[in-house]
Amino acid sequence: MATQFDPITLEILWRRLVSIVDEADASVARTAFSSLLRDAHDYTCMFTDSRGQELVQGTFCTPGQAGAMSLGVKEIIRSIPLEQYREGDVFIVNDPWLLAGHLNDVCVLSPIFYRERPVAFTACVFHHSDIGGRVSSDNREVFEEGLFIPPLKLYDAGLLNEGVLNLIRWNVRTPKEVIGDIRSQVAANHVCSQKIIELLRDEGLETLDDLADAIIERTETSMRKAISEIPDGAYPYQGRIEGAGKHKDIRIQLCATKSGEEITVDFDGTSPQVDWGVNVVYNFTYAYVFMAIKSAFDPEIPINEGAIRPVKMTAPEGSVVNCRFPAAVAARMQIGHFMTEMVFRALSKAAPDRIITDSGGTPAQTNIFYGKRNDGKPFHTMIIRGGGLGAGSRMDGHHCAIFPANGANTPVEIFESDTPLIVEARELVCDSGGPGKRRGGLGRKMVIRVPDDEKAPQGQITVAVQAGRFRYGPQGIFGGGPGAKARFLKNDAPADPSGLTFCEPGDVLAFYSAGGGGYGNPLQRELDRVQRDVAKGYVSVKGAKQDYGVVIDPDTLEVDAEATRNLRRSIESENSQRGE
Amino acid sequence: MASEFPSASGRFRLGCDIGGTFTDFVLVDDQSGRFYVYKCLTTPADPSEAVETGVSRLLEQHPGFMEHLEEIIHGTTLVINAIIERKGAKTGLMTTEGFKDVLELGRELRYDAYDIFAEYPEPLIPRPFRKEIRERIAGDGRILKPLDEAQVEATLEALLEMGMTSLAVCLINSYENPVHEMRIKAIVEEKAPDLFLSTSFEVLPQIREYERTSTTVTNAYVKPITEKYLKKLTRRLEAMGFAGRLYIMLSSGGITSVETAQAFPVRIIESGPTAAVIASQHYGKMFKIEDMFCFDMGGTTAKSCLIQKGHAGLVSTFEVGRVQRFKKGSGLPIQVPVVDLMEIGAGGGSIARINRMGLLQVGPDSAGADPGPVSYEKGGTEPTVTDADLVLGYLDPDYFLGGTMPLNKRAAEGAIAEKVAAPLGTGLVEAAFGIHDLINETMAAAAKTHIAEKGGNPQVVLILAFGGAGPVHAYGLAKKIGAPRILVPPLAGVGSALGFFTAPVAFDLSRSHREPMDTADFEEIEALFAALEQDGEKVLKSSGKNEEILFTRVLSMRFVGQGSETDLTVERNPFFEFSKEEIRRRFDDSYKKLYGRTYPETPVEFVTFKVRAQIPQRPFRIPKRTKEKRDLSECIKGKRNAFSVNRREFIPFTVYDRMRLFPGASFRGPAIIEEKESTIIIGEDARAAVDDYGFVWIDLERGNGGRHGDAI
Numbered sequence A: 001m002a003t004q005f006d007p008i009t010l011e012i013l014w015r016r017l018v019s020i021v022d023e024a025d026a027s028v029a030r031t032a033f034s035s036l037l038r039d040a041h042d043y044t045c046m047f048t049d050s051r052g053q054e055l056v057q058g059t060f061c062t063p064g065q066a067g068a069m070s071l072g073v074k075e076i077i078r079s080i081p082l083e084q085y086r087e088g089d090v091f092i093v094n095d096p097w098l099l100a101g102h103l104n105d106v107c108v109l110s111p112i113f114y115r116e117r118p119v120a121f122t123a124c125v126f127h128h129s130d131i132g133g134r135v136s137s138d139n140r141e142v143f144e145e146g147l148f149i150p151p152l153k154l155y156d157a158g159l160l161n162e163g164v165l166n167l168i169r170w171n172v173r174t175p176k177e178v179i180g181d182i183r184s185q186v187a188a189n190h191v192c193s194q195k196i197i198e199l200l201r202d203e204g205l206e207t208l209d210d211l212a213d214a215i216i217e218r219t220e221t222s223m224r225k226a227i228s229e230i231p232d233g234a235y236p237y238q239g240r241i242e243g244a245g246k247h248k249d250i251r252i253q254l255c256a257t258k259s260g261e262e263i264t265v266d267f268d269g270t271s272p273q274v275d276w277g278v279n280v281v282y283n284f285t286y287a288y289v290f291m292a293i294k295s296a297f298d299p300e301i302p303i304n305e306g307a308i309r310p311v312k313m314t315a316p317e318g319s320v321v322n323c324r325f326p327a328a329v330a331a332r333m334q335i336g337h338f339m340t341e342m343v344f345r346a347l348s349k350a351a352p353d354r355i356i357t358d359s360g361g362t363p364a365q366t367n368i369f370y371g372k373r374n375d376g377k378p379f380h381t382m383i384i385r386g387g388g389l390g391a392g393s394r395m396d397g398h399h400c401a402i403f404p405a406n407g408a409n410t411p412v413e414i415f416e417s418d419t420p421l422i423v424e425a426r427e428l429v430c431d432s433g434g435p436g437k438r439r440g441g442l443g444r445k446m447v448i449r450v451p452d453d454e455k456a457p458q459g460q461i462t463v464a465v466q467a468g469r470f471r472y473g474p475q476g477i478f479g480g481g482p483g484a485k486a487r488f489l490k491n492d493a494p495a496d497p498s499g500l501t502f503c504e505p506g507d508v509l510a511f512y513s514a515g516g517g518g519y520g521n522p523l524q525r526e527l528d529r530v531q532r533d534v535a536k537g538y539v540s541v542k543g544a545k546q547d548y549g550v551v552i553d554p555d556t557l558e559v560d561a562e563a564t565r566n567l568r569r570s571i572e573s574e575n576s577q578r579g580e
Numbered sequence B: 001m002a003s004e005f006p007s008a009s010g011r012f013r014l015g016c017d018i019g020g021t022f023t024d025f026v027l028v029d030d031q032s033g034r035f036y037v038y039k040c041l042t043t044p045a046d047p048s049e050a051v052e053t054g055v056s057r058l059l060e061q062h063p064g065f066m067e068h069l070e071e072i073i074h075g076t077t078l079v080i081n082a083i084i085e086r087k088g089a090k091t092g093l094m095t096t097e098g099f100k101d102v103l104e105l106g107r108e109l110r111y112d113a114y115d116i117f118a119e120y121p122e123p124l125i126p127r128p129f130r131k132e133i134r135e136r137i138a139g140d141g142r143i144l145k146p147l148d149e150a151q152v153e154a155t156l157e158a159l160l161e162m163g164m165t166s167l168a169v170c171l172i173n174s175y176e177n178p179v180h181e182m183r184i185k186a187i188v189e190e191k192a193p194d195l196f197l198s199t200s201f202e203v204l205p206q207i208r209e210y211e212r213t214s215t216t217v218t219n220a221y222v223k224p225i226t227e228k229y230l231k232k233l234t235r236r237l238e239a240m241g242f243a244g245r246l247y248i249m250l251s252s253g254g255i256t257s258v259e260t261a262q263a264f265p266v267r268i269i270e271s272g273p274t275a276a277v278i279a280s281q282h283y284g285k286m287f288k289i290e291d292m293f294c295f296d297m298g299g300t301t302a303k304s305c306l307i308q309k310g311h312a313g314l315v316s317t318f319e320v321g322r323v324q325r326f327k328k329g330s331g332l333p334i335q336v337p338v339v340d341l342m343e344i345g346a347g348g349g350s351i352a353r354i355n356r357m358g359l360l361q362v363g364p365d366s367a368g369a370d371p372g373p374v375s376y377e378k379g380g381t382e383p384t385v386t387d388a389d390l391v392l393g394y395l396d397p398d399y400f401l402g403g404t405m406p407l408n409k410r411a412a413e414g415a416i417a418e419k420v421a422a423p424l425g426t427g428l429v430e431a432a433f434g435i436h437d438l439i440n441e442t443m444a445a446a447a448k449t450h451i452a453e454k455g456g457n458p459q460v461v462l463i464l465a466f467g468g469a470g471p472v473h474a475y476g477l478a479k480k481i482g483a484p485r486i487l488v489p490p491l492a493g494v495g496s497a498l499g500f501f502t503a504p505v506a507f508d509l510s511r512s513h514r515e516p517m518d519t520a521d522f523e524e525i526e527a528l529f530a531a532l533e534q535d536g537e538k539v540l541k542s543s544g545k546n547e548e549i550l551f552t553r554v555l556s557m558r559f560v561g562q563g564s565e566t567d568l569t570v571e572r573n574p575f576f577e578f579s580k581e582e583i584r585r586r587f588d589d590s591y592k593k594l595y596g597r598t599y600p601e602t603p604v605e606f607v608t609f610k611v612r613a614q615i616p617q618r619p620f621r622i623p624k625r626t627k628e629k630r631d632l633s634e635c636i637k638g639k640r641n642a643f644s645v646n647r648r649e650f651i652p653f654t655v656y657d658r659m660r661l662f663p664g665a666s667f668r669g670p671a672i673i674e675e676k677e678s679t680i681i682i683g684e685d686a687r688a689a690v691d692d693y694g695f696v697w698i699d700l701e702r703g704n705g706g707r708h709g710d711a712i
Helices: A007-031 A063-078 A162-169 A175-203 A209-227 A282-297 A338-347 A412-418 A527-536 A541-548 A561-577 B047-061 B078-084 B149-161 B179-191 B209-239 B258-263 B271-287 B385-391 B409-424 B428-453 B470-481 B492-502 B522-542 B580-595
Strands: A043-049 A054-057 A090-093 A105-114 A117-127 A152-156 A233-241 A250-259 A262-266 A311-314 A365-372 A378-385 A422-428 A444-449 A458-466 A487-490 A500-503 A508-513 B012-018 B022-029 B034-041 B069-076 B091-096 B130-133 B143-145 B166-170 B196-199 B245-249 B255-257 B292-297 B302-308 B318-320 B332-334 B342-344 B350-354 B360-366 B462-466 B485-488 B505-516 B550-559 B566-570 B604-615 B636-644 B649-657 B666-668 B671-674 B679-682 B686-690 B696-700
Touching: A007 A043, A007 A054, A007 A117, A007 A175, A007 A209, A007 B428, A007 B580, A043 A063, A043 A175, A054 A063, A054 A209, A063 A105, A063 A117, A063 A282, A090 A175, A105 A175, A117 A175, A152 A162, A152 A175, A162 A175, A175 B580, A209 A262, A209 A282, A233 A338, A250 A338, A262 A282, A282 A311, A282 A338, A365 A508, A378 A412, A412 A422, A527 A541, B012 B047, B012 B271, B012 B492, B022 B047, B022 B492, B034 B047, B034 B492, B047 B209, B069 B209, B069 B271, B069 B492, B078 B209, B078 B318, B091 B149, B091 B209, B130 B149, B149 B179, B166 B179, B166 B209, B179 B196, B196 B209, B209 B245, B209 B258, B209 B332, B245 B258, B245 B271, B255 B258, B255 B505, B271 B292, B271 B302, B271 B462, B271 B492, B292 B428, B292 B470, B302 B428, B342 B428, B350 B385, B350 B409, B350 B428, B360 B428, B385 B409, B385 B428, B409 B428, B428 B470, B428 B636, B462 B470, B462 B492, B470 B485, B470 B492, B470 B679, B470 B696, B505 B522, B522 B550, B522 B604, B566 B580, B636 B671, B679 B686, B679 B696
Parallel strands: A262 A311, B012 B069, B069 B245, B091 B130, B091 B166, B166 B196, B292 B462, B462 B485, B649 B671
Antiparallel strands: A043 A054, A043 A117, A090 A105, A090 A152, A105 A117, A233 A250, A250 A262, A365 A378, A365 A458, A422 A444, A444 A508, A458 A500, A487 A508, B012 B022, B022 B034, B245 B255, B292 B302, B302 B342, B318 B332, B350 B360, B485 B696, B505 B604, B550 B566, B550 B604, B636 B649, B666 B686, B671 B679, B686 B696
């Protein structure tokens, strides 16, 4: 007989499960080697019941990894009969098609044994900034992108398989970091296992499965109820994503069909897979479709298997959003991250208050820097940059967000201790937020200089950019204007972000991330909000006039109410004459 | 007036805790072990006024203790309130060119990955007050660009003209080389000697510019208000004849001198709430209870802390002013040691209103002491939790604060009827119960989160109830989290102030110094530890203490290449007597215990050396009550109708006088125990028993859990 849980016990145990995974998550910051993990938080911890059904995922997770894991980890676990797992087994895998869509995302997975039976599985995916291969988004096939690890045992019943570590060690540039970070993954799983065993012991439970069923059922019910709140219908959207460099633009054709308590997103008509690194595997596309549905409908309830059940997706095999092996996938977020805002756009008429418009942090802007320090020692680091968040009906966009992914910036002081480079500025860019009744969040610039003093690095520094929004900026919605586009400058001149950039001592790179789109007519923005934006330097006096029709005295920073009234009226009549 | 205490009488100590609504006093006569207590409304405009009022009232009641008063230990919510209510100083920031937005960009991590409407706290310093200075120091400490001193002077002038009264200085990489911050400090001291100044190399010399800036800026933001207040308080106390030492409670659970508190107010943010935790630890020891849930509900906030194995956790970083109550990452980070407690805006003064969605909402804002709940008749018009408790019969309008502050029940009824019942379309009683129940639900959610985070189980934990409103709501809270037992200490209404007497005088110091273990010189490390200990001794001696000082040494170590450390406590032997193998073995043991595996072949390094200097806890005991032969009926004040949580109707509760209750007294609910500073509610499904020390133990019957909120 299944154990029944009264509501209060269920709630308490549920909270405890969430805090267990968060504790494992927090241990990464204490044990990881690379700043991409410990500072930029590009990793996700989760665990499942004995059947591989996701039970909880870390609060600070990255939705791309988390959503893909809820599908992939289940598949990996089920590929081996339960009775064949042994206590102390630890698996390692980075197969992009099984998991999070590129080789850098390495998963470590372990069964949790309690009273000699496997009762759960704990898994974490870490983004390793180095997995060997040619670091670029213009590789043609996955073979060029680094080391491919199918599911392997790193530990077999507690015994380390040194060969696996050696294989990795000889295929990456920074073995100390990579191995150190894999050890951190093993540690995170250990913390998670210990806490789950403690919970089972404290509560006198034999298994997690009954608890999982109760939690998953409640979650599914809640998710279904939330989805049922918008009218049934088919909501299509066609979007376009810029091709980097010489590559062609990519067409995304999607249709979100809401029927009863379920939503199905179909990608029929989307561009076929391409011969550069932006192809997306099914799981990763699903993750960001799910991100859109979950955040628009039921953001509160913690995620597990129950939340994903009412969200379905179909995509033609061989399309850019469901690519076939051996497509190049390293830069898959350059397409994958757009899924969220495109689903939002499809749903915008049916649920205008539940969505936000385009964001400058879509896709996440990442940079890899490597080279040799002054003393010849190699360095290799990766940073993630967000942009302005798109505005929603109720609020202005937050200025800096990695969205719809998640992650943190790397502190400048950490970056400068990881590399010989100097950060000259990291600041918000005035007038970069899309104008609207609700303004888009501001974009931001980061300026990095290669020193040419006695600590100048040896030879050239290599910089890889994986980003977007250079040609198509984040658009506004319901009358809101676009956010500023992203820019990449070398020594003050526009540079090509698509390939690798090589720098000499004295070179200066400037990375501008895009601003968020605006929501609603900027002429309806309240005067005090515009005035505050100008006082804070978010919007210039000129921008206030041009974009918002608000006249502000540049010396006193006060609004000229009458001039504003006249200006707004004349802009409105111009607009209506133009038929806007 | 003749002294109640002849000169032969012993030494006195006074604990004084200023909360958002009430200021509590506990005077202890160390010779006789007797306590004297007083509670009055906080005076927000000048909190030292309430202190003076309270002390003079105590003097009226017990003349003559002042000349024997050795120390006053003080905790205050002044600092945290100034931050939450944004009532700190007009603060300016000088930072490196290119980095004025550090404070605004933060770390960018979205604290709730799936919430697209998540809100973030506004920086304490608005953008126009964040100024950039031409200078630059590299990560290895070398100077890339010298400090533009003329620009520092011009910027200082400009900020002063804008009305800045406090300045924070935080330059990039100053943790590695503070020379430019030091120079700015010298310039400011010369040009604007009266300006309040906080430099990051003094407040928090640690890598990661956002956390360091946030901590330094917070320090600067509350520095003027803290200093002004402490000066005024010192003057008032001196004028009353106080010649002893004044100590301030630190967030870490230690106490410190006024001078240190003024220089680093960021370290006394949780000064008030910490006292209850320290008191709880003490009671835990007294009754040999290892795991307890300390619950302290006052007029403005509720503080909770899970004590495990006799100890409350200490964390090195925390957040203030979270915009999302329970969400980590939604507040301003502060990196100073603090007792691991959870504080939420739920108190007797929490305001009930109907929100935009047409739903009842209680808190987090509070009517505080001024204007206070409607029933105080001090101008408050918004119904509060206290008003609801009054309507429900839990509080006696004629016995609030022992009858010194009559409450107007009719006014409370009117406000609840108009502002809550009418818009909800319910009756008065349902509305009042809705307020009471919702605040309990809010606190239960916080309690469950806090307990779950620590791996505890609320269904086996004992709730220790403090604060004026704590014993009123502990029963309802216990039912909601499934706790089987409640303990209400004597003087619970001012009980947290008792914690002051058991707190050690302590100070934490640290120095970052990265060094691989292989090449580390242990003699040098011994010198480093010794220097830290000397500094600690200096601080403690300035606190006027001459007792023996206890030092604890901690090594923060990691594998070379890791970004964070594992702490290792080492004995205070001369450090060079340790072998490297020994330290390495200890590190590996500790790492393996935490993370399952260790890697003895991978090199390790030292990162930070920490010292805690403290003077041991002073003896403090609660005297046993004399056993009086008395009949239980003599303790009964009467009967009063109050609302039953279980039956959802008014039923008669027996009202007991806590002062008359005797050791061994035991009875079933429904009951109300009244004492001057608080009221204990006991439902019909619970039993109360009084022990030899006057503690009330309440056992809840299992199985009729009442109604619970839905699962998350």
